[in-house]
Amino acid sequence: MDNVLYLSQLQHYIYCPRQFALIELEQVWQDNQFTAEGQILHEKANSGTDEKRGDVKIVRTLPLAQPELNIFGVADVVEYHTNNGETIPYPIEYKRGRPKAHRADEVQLCGQALCLEYMHACHVPEGAIFYGEKKRRHSVVFDETLRELTLNTIRACQDIIVQKITPKAHYSTNKCRNCSLKDICHPKVFSKGAKKWLLARLQDG
Template identity: 35%
Template sequence: MTAPNLPASPAPEPTQVPISALEHYTYCGRQAGLILLEDAFADDAATVRGTILHERVHTPGHETRPGTKTLRALPVWHDDLGLTGVCDVVEIRRKAVTPVEHKSGRYQPGGPADVQVAAQAMCLEAMFGVDIDKAVIWSAADRRRHEVAVDATLRTTVETTTAAVRTMLAEASLPAAPADKRCRRCSMAESCMPKVLAGDRRYRQALADLYRIPTDEPPTPT
C-alpha cells in the first residue's frame, strides 16, 4: 500500500522581534535584555523628552497634501524576518515610500537609530511591494531631517541584529554589562549596575568563591 502524500508541515514562524529592540541592542545588548527579558525601564530627562515627542506622532491618522500622503503611527511587520513595530511617520509619494523616525536627541550618523529606521524601510518594502533606498530621521535637537541610505551593509546589520535579539530571547540570558562611556548616558545604569557587574574584580572573585566546592575535602552532607 502506497503511503499517502501528506502536505509538509509549515515551518515554524520565527519569534517576533520588536523593531525598537534593534536600536536598544545596537546601542547596548544588556540594555535590550533588561527591557525585553526583565521588563525593566527607567526614565531620565532624555527619555521623557522622547516620550513627549512621540505622543505628537503616535496618534494614528493621515493627512494629504499635493503629491504626498502622510501616515502616522503605522503598524508594520516583516513575516520572513519576524519583525514588528510602528513607524512614527510614513510619507507616500508617487512610486516612493519613506519612513520618518522622530528622535528627540541629536542625530548620530551610523548610530543605532539608522538600524531602527532601516528595519522599518524593509518592513514597508515587504508590505507595499516597493524598493526603498532611503529613510529619514527627524532630530528635534537638530531641528532637521537626516537622510539614511538603506544600503546592503545596513540591511545586513538589520538581519544580524534581529538574529542576535532573537537568540537572546530564546536563551533568556542577559548580555554582559559593557561598563564603558555608554553607561553615562543610559537611564538604566542604576538597575544595570555596570561597574559592579563588569568592573569590580573583587565582586567577581567573591561570586566565584561562593559556588566553588573545596577539592581537599568532600562537601558536608545536609
C-alpha cells in the same frame, strides 16, 4: 513564536546588548530625562491625522510587519511619494537630540523599511530621522551595509530572546552615564565582577 521582535528594541541592542536583554528578558525599564523627552516628541509626531500634500500622502502611526523575519512595529510617519505612476514609501522616525556616533537610530529605521518592502512588494531606497534638537531631517540611505547590519542585529536580538541569557556588563563611561537603566544594571559592579567590587568597597571603608 518565541523570537518575536519589535523594531523599537533594535536601537537598544545597538546601544548596548545588555540593555536590550534587561528590557526584553527581565522586563525592567526606568525613564530619565532623555527617554521622557523622546516620548513627548513621539506624541507630537503622532498627534496629527493622515493627510495629503500634492502627490505625497502622509500616514501617521502606521503598524508594520515582516512575518518572515518575525519583526513588528509602528512607524511614526510614512510618506508615500508618487512619481511616474509609482508609489514609494518613505519612513520618518522622530528622535530627540542629534545624530549619534553609533547607528542605532538608522538600524531601527531600516527595520521599518524592511517591513514596508514586504507589505507593499516594493523597494524602499531611503528614509529620514527627524532630530528634535536640530529640528531638521537627517536622510538615511538603506544601502547594503546598513541592511546587513540591520539583519545581523535582528538575528542577534532573537538569539538573546530564544536563549534567555542576559549578556555581561561592559562599562563604557559615556553610554552608561546616559543610560536610564544604570541604577538597575550596575555596570561598574558587574563589569569587574561583583566579588571584586565588594572587596574594594570593604577596603575603602
